[in-house]
Amino acid sequence: MKNCREITRLLSEAQERELSLSERMGLRMHLAMCRGCRNFAEQMATLRKICRAYARRDEGNSGRE
Amino acid sequence: MVEDSGTKSGEVGRNLAHAAQGEAAHLQDPVYLEELRRQLQRFAVLQLGDADLAEDAVQEALLGALKSARSFNGRAALKTWVFAILKNKIADLLRARGRQPDAQSLLSSDEEHRDLDELFNARGHWRRDERPAHWEDPESAVHDRHFWRVFEACLDRLPGQQARLFMMREFIELETPEICAAAEISVSNLNVTLHRARMRLRECLENNWFQAGEAREES
Numbered sequence: 391m392k393n394c395r396e397i398t399r400l401l402s403e404a405q406e407r408e409l410s411l412s413e414r415m416g417l418r419m420h421l422a423m424c425r426g427c428r429n430f431a432e433q434m435a436t437l438r439k440i441c442r443a444y445a446r447r448d449e450g451n452s453g454r455e
Numbered sequence: 456m457v458e459d460s461g462t463k464s465g466e467v468g469r470n471l472a473h474a475a476q477g478e479a480a481h482l483q484d485p486v487y488l489e490e491l492r493r494q495l496q497r498f499a500v501l502q503l504g505d506a507d508l509a510e511d512a513v514q515e516a517l518l519g520a521l522k523s524a525r526s527f528n529g530r531a532a533l534k535t536w537v538f539a540i541l542k543n544k545i546a547d548l549l550r551a552r553g554r555q556p557d558a559q560s561l562l563s564s565d566e567e568h569r570d571l572d573e574l575f576n577a578r579g580h581w582r583r584d585e586r587p588a589h590w591e592d593p594e595s596a597v598h599d600r601h602f603w604r605v606f607e608a609c610l611d612r613l614p615g616q617q618a619r620l621f622m623m624r625e626f627i628e629l630e631t632p633e634i635c636a637a638a639e640i641s642v643s644n645l646n647v648t649l650h651r652a653r654m655r656l657r658e659c660l661e662n663n664w665f666q667a668g669e670a671r672e673e674s
Contacts, residue, residue, distance in 0.1 A: 395571060426587050437653060
């Protein structure tokens with residue numbers, strides 16, 4: 391079983407590559423039991439959205455994407 | 456010189472079709488160019504700490520790319536190319552200013568461990584007061600000017616190499632092989648560094664925005 395530290399590493403890597411089936415299974419089991427890592431997983435997706443919004447933001451008039 | 460003058464979404468598709476024919480039509484798509492310019496601008500400003508210098512560097516990089524427009528097949532190639540030019544310009548500017556761009560190289564794995572040890576206990580589980588909390592309403596944060604100030608401050612606190620790689624990935628949206636080639640690092644180095652950057656950023660955002668003002672539970 392992976393611990394939280396390893397799970398966060400995996401969740402970070404999932405932003406770069408598709409995880410293997412066994413990685414995803416391990417992840418799902420851990421997340422079912424661990425609220426901290428569940429929040430972390432959500433935050434990884436949020437962080438990506440924030441960065442996209444930031445890089446495309448037009449300071450003057452909030453231009454469309 | 457775009458055919459017609461519209462920037463309707465159909466245009467993008469047509470431009471992509473042109474690109475597929477080996478023509479760098481995306482360089483003539485003003486919407487795409489503007490979006491690319493903005494992404495590059497963010498990166499350059501944060502690296503150089505100077506909006507004017509950054510704008511010049513981005514302008515030059517885009518012009519440089521336009522000159523060799525023929526050689527691009529598709530947007531990914533263009534982006535990688537423009538970014539490589541920009542990166543060199545930034546390195547030159549930093550060097551001229553007497554700052555070593557790569558002085559802050561990858562931290563040793565020792566330090567990697569020490570850093571994460573503050574977050575996790577010996578068994579690798581979250582320390583109680585470090586456990587990530589639920590972020591309330593992140594969608595509205597991005598419309599808040601103050602949030603962006605906090606976000607930039609958090610980015611500023613990242614060590615140089617972490618910030619650089621993170622921005623290549625998240626702002627410029629380069630893929631793993633492109634970043635590894637540009638930064639001359641291994642895939643596992645990149646993964647370790649991005650992991651660290653994300654750990655720090657999320658903690659900083661949580662402490663200074665999403666949980667700011669709320670009394671911390673359990674302390």
